Amino acid sequence: MEPSVHMRLYTLSKRHFVIVFLTFFLCFGVTVLIGIVGPQVIVSYPEKGSTIVKPPGDLQTGIFELTTRPLTMFSQRLWLTCRIVLHNPSDDVFTRPFNILVKLSGRKKDSSLAPLGTFNHSRHLHCERICDEIMILHLGFLYYSQYVTMVSFENLNEPISDVEFTFTTYNAAFTQLEIWFRFVFLVLTFMVTCIMAHSLRRFSMRDWSVEQRWLALLLPLLLLYDDPLFPLSFLVNSWIPGLLDDLFQATFLSALLLFWLCTYHAMRLQSQGRFVTFYLPKLLIVGTLWLAAIMLGAWQTKNQLHDPTFHYPMDSGSFRGMKIFFLIVGSLYVLYLVFLILRACTELRNTPYFDLRLKFLTGLTFVIFCFSLAILILRFGSRVLDENFIPELSTRYRSAAEFLSFYGLLNFYLYTLAFVCSPSKNAVFESQLKDNPAFSMLNDSDDDIIYGNSSSETEGQLLQNGRAGQAPYMDESDSD
Structure with missing residues (x-):
């Protein structure tokens, strides 16, 4: 059984879940509306x-x-x-x-x-x-x-x-909006990271759930995704800040892809297996995408510096091969993720705690996927795999709403996960009860406490002892 710090997720009622999702949609909708009325890109x-x-x-x-x-x-x-x-x-x-x-x-x-x-x-x-x-x-x-x-x-x-x-x-007005909103997301992410770290510091890392461990990694990477070095692009006459921005974005997105694979697999196993069997296949898939994205960004930067007229579809024989490579590895990732989700849903649908974690993570991730797909379809339509998608103007944001929707979507996604996966208020108390032998029989499992599914046999035994005039959990020496 996976050791787990009692999360806020377990204490939320249906009304609280509705409020959480409505808050997510409200924040995302506000950012999109700001982008709609914002300046042209x-x-x-x-x-x-x-x-x-x-x-x-x-x-x-x-x-x-x-x-x-x-x-x-x-x-x-x-x-x-x-x-x-x-x-x-x-x-x-x-x-x-x-x-x-x-x-x-x-x-x-x-x-x-x-x-x-x-x-x-x-x-x-x-x-x-x-x-x-x-x-x-x-x-x-x-x-x-x-x-x-x-x-x-x-x-x-x-x-x-x-x-x-x-x-x-x-547009200079859009650039200023981009700087300000990256700064706002950066400050919010820093605050959420500090609050999450402060709430988890009371517990040993070995007791953190798989979501809490990954959030401890993803939130600092989200700081890099929001890019604290972005203003340097306008202060120094260098291409390095732009290349670092591409590196930060590729690293965060790859870590997010790895988070989904590891979380669904670990919840099903209720533990994280050995490195070779558990992490190595996932690292090969996601690491290959990350390495290819970094190499593509560096290659693009090099060509822009030496030949600004270089046109990838026309001047590079490996351009089509790179597209096919991304398509194959990306399809392999999607198939592997769908397989893990189906296996987890099949095996954990009647398991308290894990069932709740699985439903919430899958539901929220599905919302993120639908929004991302809708943005891509509205942006590119049937040209999403067109031959000129790297160097052309079509690869950049067409409106401020696109920029804010992409950044807001990922930021609010992690903020929501950090809220529901943070330790609950009584997590310390319950952890102390678990570690105390005097209360071990009263706290057989967290599942029974949260969902009220106490074992009928335990209740019957306690009732029988009470009728017989016996004090439960009393040693023979005490009875004398």
């Missing part, structure tokens, strides 16, 4: 190629000189895209390869230009009356307050009427 401004081409009129090759508006650190990122407008569009679908030559420069404080490199990449023009938008460059870190880009085309033989360029950056 990105700002874009177009440039007509016909007005900036040199020499004039040479749209098929010409040199397009594009200069960004003044940028600040709050702009965070910069995208440059283009859409080619055909002279005689038709309903025919076609794809034509061509090359894009990009010369990028950054404007210094003294108004001089610092050359950042010249890049030449192959692209495909895909058209069906309207041609698809083409990614030209993506700067994940803004070292200069203004950028000058010279763009020219090669081997583009289609008749062109114009080229529509678009610069896109983050």
Whole structure:
């Protein structure tokens, strides 16, 4: 039997459970509403190629000189895209390869230009009356307050009427909202972590339940997920804070995936088995996802630093293999988790305590899964596995509501778990009764105390002893 500190979960009535879920929905709903009325995430401004081409009129090759508006650190990122407008569009679908030559420069404080490199990449023009938008460059870190880009085309033989360029950056108002709400979640998480640690310090770690042990790990990792170093991105001119943010997010999400696997398996076994048989298979699955995410983030950062025009679907032969790898390992994780949940529900459905823990954790996790799935469907729709999901603008938040819903969902999820899994007020008293031999027979199991399922045989024995004039739990020496 798993040793367990008496949790607040066991003392909650049905009314209390309703209040807990309503509070969770209320907090989540408030954050989403704030996001809905919040500022737009990105700002874009177009440039007509016909007005900036040199020499004039040479749209098929010409040199397009594009200069960004003044940028600040709050702009965070910069995208440059283009859409080619055909002279005689038709309903025919076609794809034509061509090359894009990009010369990028950054404007210094003294108004001089610092050359950042010249890049030449192959692209495909895909058209069906309207041609698809083409990614030209993506700067994940803004070292200069203004950028000058010279763009020219090669081997583009289609008749062109114009080229529509678009610069896109983050809205400074949204960046400020992101900083403030990350700070708010950071403070709330710190408070919840301290309260949880203070409530558990009275008990030996070997008596903590599996949920309490994992919360002792997840809450500090949630602090990293909220990223206390995020403001450094706007104070130092470096790419390191951004890379650390990706590392913190990948680590927390991987730990959350591992928490679900270990918790459902440990509740069924009512203990945590040996490392090789219990932890190793789970670490292989989740650790592989974590390592792949870290490598992908580092790879993306490296390419952004050396070649901002690098386009993963077009310039990397391993891009499709990486997608297939994530899909296979992710499917394996889901199948393993569903198997553990079904086994746990089958074996623990009539077991007091464990049945209650299983129902609450499964119900709350299912709510989180449904919200996350709904957000993804609303965000991407059928394009959730599209070929351009890594470097494109579509991978970023489209609205403040998306940002707040993702962060609020995970934060409020752990806050709720920390509340219901924290020790109850009488946990110390019950623990002392368990350790006292004089009361051991009165406290055969916590399940009987909480749910009122005292053994009828014990009650009958006590009643029989009372009728016989015998004092229960009295030694023979005392009777003399």
